[in-house]
Amino acid sequence: MSETGQLLMDERAVTRAVARMARELIERNQGVSRLSLLGIHRRGVQLADLVAEEIERAEGVRPPQGTLDITLYRDDLMAIGPRPIVGETRLPPEGVDGRAVVIVDDVLYTGRTVRAALDELADFGRPARIWLCVLVDRGGRELPIQPDVVGRVVEAGPEQRVDVLVPEIDGRLAVELVARTAPHGGGPAGDRVREAGGPDGAGGRERGERGDV
Amino acid sequence: MMPTTAPYLGKDLVGLEHLSAAQIRAILDTAEPFKEISERPIKKVPVLRGKTIVNLFFEPSTRTRISFEFAEKRLSADTVNVAASGSSVVKGETLVDTARNLEAMRIDMVVIRHGSSGAARFLAERIPSNVINAGDGRHEHPTQGLLDMLTIRDKLGRLEGVRVCIVGDVLHSRVARSNIWGLTKLGAEVAVCGPPTLLPREIEALGVQVFTRVEEAIEWADVLNVLRLQLERMQGGYVPSLREYNRIFGVTQERVARAPRPLVIMHPGPMNRGVEIDSDVADGGQSVILNQVTNGVAVRMAVLYLLAGGAPERAEVAKHGE
Numbered sequence: 001m002s003e004t005g006q007l008l009m010d011e012r013a014v015t016r017a018v019a020r021m022a023r024e025l026i027e028r029n030q031g032v033s034r035l036s037l038l039g040i041h042r043r044g045v046q047l048a049d050l051v052a053e054e055i056e057r058a059e060g061v062r063p064p065q066g067t068l069d070i071t072l073y074r075d076d077l078m079a080i081g082p083r084p085i086v087g088e089t090r091l092p093p094e095g096v097d098g099r100a101v102v103i104v105d106d107v108l109y110t111g112r113t114v115r116a117a118l119d120e121l122a123d124f125g126r127p128a129r130i131w132l133c134v135l136v137d138r139g140g141r142e143l144p145i146q147p148d149v150v151g152r153v154v155e156a157g158p159e160q161r162v163d164v165l166v167p168e169i170d171g172r173l174a175v176e177l178v179a180r181t182a183p184h185g186g187g188p189a190g191d192r193v194r195e196a197g198g199p200d201g202a203g204g205r206e207r208g209e210r211g212d213v
Numbered sequence: 214m215m216p217t218t219a220p221y222l223g224k225d226l227v228g229l230e231h232l233s234a235a236q237i238r239a240i241l242d243t244a245e246p247f248k249e250i251s252e253r254p255i256k257k258v259p260v261l262r263g264k265t266i267v268n269l270f271f272e273p274s275t276r277t278r279i280s281f282e283f284a285e286k287r288l289s290a291d292t293v294n295v296a297a298s299g300s301s302v303v304k305g306e307t308l309v310d311t312a313r314n315l316e317a318m319r320i321d322m323v324v325i326r327h328g329s330s331g332a333a334r335f336l337a338e339r340i341p342s343n344v345i346n347a348g349d350g351r352h353e354h355p356t357q358g359l360l361d362m363l364t365i366r367d368k369l370g371r372l373e374g375v376r377v378c379i380v381g382d383v384l385h386s387r388v389a390r391s392n393i394w395g396l397t398k399l400g401a402e403v404a405v406c407g408p409p410t411l412l413p414r415e416i417e418a419l420g421v422q423v424f425t426r427v428e429e430a431i432e433w434a435d436v437l438n439v440l441r442l443q444l445e446r447m448q449g450g451y452v453p454s455l456r457e458y459n460r461i462f463g464v465t466q467e468r469v470a471r472a473p474r475p476l477v478i479m480h481p482g483p484m485n486r487g488v489e490i491d492s493d494v495a496d497g498g499q500s501v502i503l504n505q506v507t508n509g510v511a512v513r514m515a516v517l518y519l520l521a522g523g524a525p526e527r528a529e530v531a532k533h534g535e
Contacts, residue, residue: 123257
């Protein structure tokens with residue numbers, strides 16, 4: 001894989017955080033009625049799975065789930081060079097009208113991904129409420145966007161990257177703090193739509209590539 | 214690990230001949246998520262907001278032009294349709310003059326349909342805007358080739374090893390050429406079938422088999438892509454009569470029923486029912502003709518997305534190179 005980083009959360013820590021996030025969501029939403037989870041591509045999708053499992057464990061009901069790919073709503077789409085691969089957007093059959101929609105993502109950074117997700121959701125309908133649920137809030141916002149439910153707050157500088165690893169993509173569940181290596185072009189901060197930002201040296205990880213390429 | 218960006222296609226899409234298998238695969242893969250956009254309550258994403266696209270059609274076309282226009286509008290582009298009959302083309306303005314005048318009005322992309330082979334490349338080399346070939350003479354019709362490939366892949370789950378036979382007037386068909394280039398690059402086996410007068414000489418050099426009897430083609434193929442028989446071919450003396458053509462090369466229910474395996478039936482449209490294809494085949498359970506139309510919009514959205522915005526420095530080169 002890529003360079004090893006400083007371990008911020010191991011599997012047990014992530015699992016505990018997700019369980020707490022699920023309980024907080026239920027509490028803030030006053031139950032699971034009309035709750036729908038939308039995971040943001042890619043690792044938000046796996047996290048939404050984990051949150052949904054915890055909600056089911058606590059309440060006996062699994063909320064409808066969907067996925068959201070925000071690529072086509074990025075604010076820097078025409079400024080960047082190579083075209084990002086577009087992932088699948090699939091809403092639950094219940095739709096979003098009148099629902100309490102939870103946007104689930106791995107890392108909250110600039111807020112630009114969430115801005116894009118809100119715009120995309122508005123094109124699908126009018127949720128009664130939108131919650132933002134992230135595993136890691138690493139600070140560094142460039143837009144007035146705040147999470148409702150957070151697993152862990154991390155102080156990370158612009159020269160650092162927070163990687164959430166999930167079993168389906170990375171082979172394990174963990175959160176790491178990694179030094180940014182060899183930024184490609186090193187564009188302005190505004191280029192970093194993807195919260196976790198920053199390409200890794202291996203050029204392999206989607207999260208990295210989505211960053212400041 | 215999965216790559217996260219698509220390979221660069223270049224400034225223009227002139228044909229499939231000069232694209233790599235990876236580039237073609239990238240277009241087909243990109244078309245997948247774009248299918249879903251046409252199923253949304255608001256069928257629009259803001260990708261090409263603020264971009265102006267000119268659909269420059271020097272030949273009549275309904276389906277292709279409308280499909281491109283839907284694709285452009287669903288990506289939020291502003292579109293202008295220029296048809297040859299209503300433009301200064303009839304007053305003798307050259308292709309380049311027309312395009313340069315449009316350029317002067319600050320456009321970003323041109324979709325061109327033209328009766329002369331090579332018109333799309335000619336234009337692409339002379340203007341900095343992205344140029345997409347919507348059919349040039351007998352040369353290529355790349356987005357049709359792509360949508361045909363996407364439809365086969367949807368239906369059969371793969372292209373590698375799939376046997377596709379193109380039936381009909383291959384000689385005059387840009388659809389056939391784009392299909393042959395694209396399919397062979399992605400590992401499909403391609404054959405053509407038609408009257409010898411309507412098959413290009415030395416077509417085997419493109420790596421395709423030739424069948425002169427449609428029954429043999431049906432026995433061999435997984436997919437039949439049935440081409441429209443241009444009615445003006447009769448005046449050209451290529452076929453004696455429509456009835457004769459239908460009797461010998463028509464894709465009829467009777468012939469299709471004898472296929473040793475389920476056949477997928479395709480047609481790029483518009484169809485001459487009862488000539489190259491019978492109605493019961495065109496409307497039957499094996500037909501994916503309307504899937505082709507649906508996929509056409511998704512493929513064109515994918516092409517527009519992949520060409521737009523990329524590599525601005527190339528556009529600069531084109532601007533100053535002339």
